[in-house]
Amino acid sequence: MYESGDPRRYDVPPSTFPQRRVDYGVWLDPLHYTKVSLPPEDIVPYLGPGANTFAGRLFWFVMEHGHSKCDYPHPDQAMMRKRVLGHAKAMDGIRPPFIKAMVEARIQYKKTGEICHENAAAGESDLATAVCRQVLEEYQAMGRDPTLWLSCRSTETHIRSLVGDGIFDSTDGFSDSGMDPFHHSLLEGIQCRLYDTFVCFGDGPRWTTEIVDEALQEWISSESGTANTFPISDKLDICNS
Numbered sequence: 001m002y003e004s005g006d007p008r009r010y011d012v013p014p015s016t017f018p019q020r021r022v023d024y025g026v027w028l029d030p031l032h033y034t035k036v037s038l039p040p041e042d043i044v045p046y047l048g049p050g051a052n053t054f055a056g057r058l059f060w061f062v063m064e065h066g067h068s069k070c071d072y073p074h075p076d077q078a079m080m081r082k083r084v085l086g087h088a089k090a091m092d093g094i095r096p097p098f099i100k101a102m103v104e105a106r107i108q109y110k111k112t113g114e115i116c117h118e119n120a121a122a123g124e125s126d127l128a129t130a131v132c133r134q135v136l137e138e139y140q141a142m143g144r145d146p147t148l149w150l151s152c153r154s155t156e157t158h159i160r161s162l163v164g165d166g167i168f169d170s171t172d173g174f175s176d177s178g179m180d181p182f183h184h185s186l187l188e189g190i191q192c193r194l195y196d197t198f199v200c201f202g203d204g205p206r207w208t209t210e211i212v213d214e215a216l217q218e219w220i221s222s223e224s225g226t227a228n229t230f231p232i233s234d235k236l237d238i239c240n241s
Contacts, residue, residue, distance in 0.1 A: 036105075036115035042128035042203040043106050045153060051110070054168055055156040060110065061191040062152075062198060062205045063103055087199045090134035098122060131202025149199065149206035158209055159216065190215050 039047060046056040085091040085099075105115045105123030115123040139146040150158055160168070193215040198205035 035117055036109075036120045036123050037113070038125055039109050040106060040123050040128055041125050042132075043109065047110065053156065054159065055152040057187065058155065058191055058194065059152040059204055060107075061188075062195055063107055065191075065195050066103070084198065084200045088135045088138050088201075090131065090138050091200055091202065094131070102128070128203040135201045146201070148208055149201065150209065150212065151201075151204055151206055155194075155207060155212055158212060162213075162216070 043059075044050075046059045050056045051060060081096070085094065101119050101122035105119040108119060109115050109123065136146050194205075194207060194212070197211045197215070198207055200206070
């Protein structure tokens with residue numbers, strides 16, 4: 001069973017969508033909405049205990065990073081927008097103000113358990129899933145394979161399949177304040193690298209396995225006590241030695 005939002009879950013994406021899903025630049029009347037107390041479907045795996053898993057940390061890091069101060073250099077906003085949204089027409093047509101509202105709605109729900117009426121239209125429970133289906137439909141029509149792109153949960157699964165569960169012992173289940181400074185700093189460095197390389201399918205960030213493996217090299221090296229980075233293909237021997 002694939003996780004919610006994973007492209008492999010949708011064998012045959014629907015061919016049409018309600019018109020309200022097509023032009024996200026058209027704002028609905030915010031007064032039509034009251035506060036939303038149900039979470040958007042795409043963030044459910046990353047709430048509660050799920051927020052303190054590798055997948056949850058990665059998801060919320062990407063959501064919140066644009067609002068935080070970072071010591072790492074990042075591409076400018078124009079370059080980032082082109083990378084994140086330009087891979088699919090379904091994403092490229094969504095206007096920045098609505099994307100901002102979608103992000104704010106999700107962060108707001110994580111912090112307060114509800115979404116204010118100003119952001120309610122961008123926080124509808126199935127909105128992100130509908131956008132994702134449009135991206136999948138476009139990919140399939142162009143002969144591109146969307147399963148090559150990993151969601152946050154699939155990224156964690158991929159990492160565990162490569163290096164086992166032990167590497168997560170210093171991070172899983174800990175809040176940011178409860179994690180030791182070394183592992184917190186190291187994890188943030190990996191997250192920053194992934195932040196600079198993700199694309200959005202509407203329901204969250206995605207990466208190829210090659211991108212994830214490259215970002216992992218520093219983490220694997222530190223955990224194994226090896227000073228230099230090494231090919232990802234060698235990691236199992238080093239970590240199990």
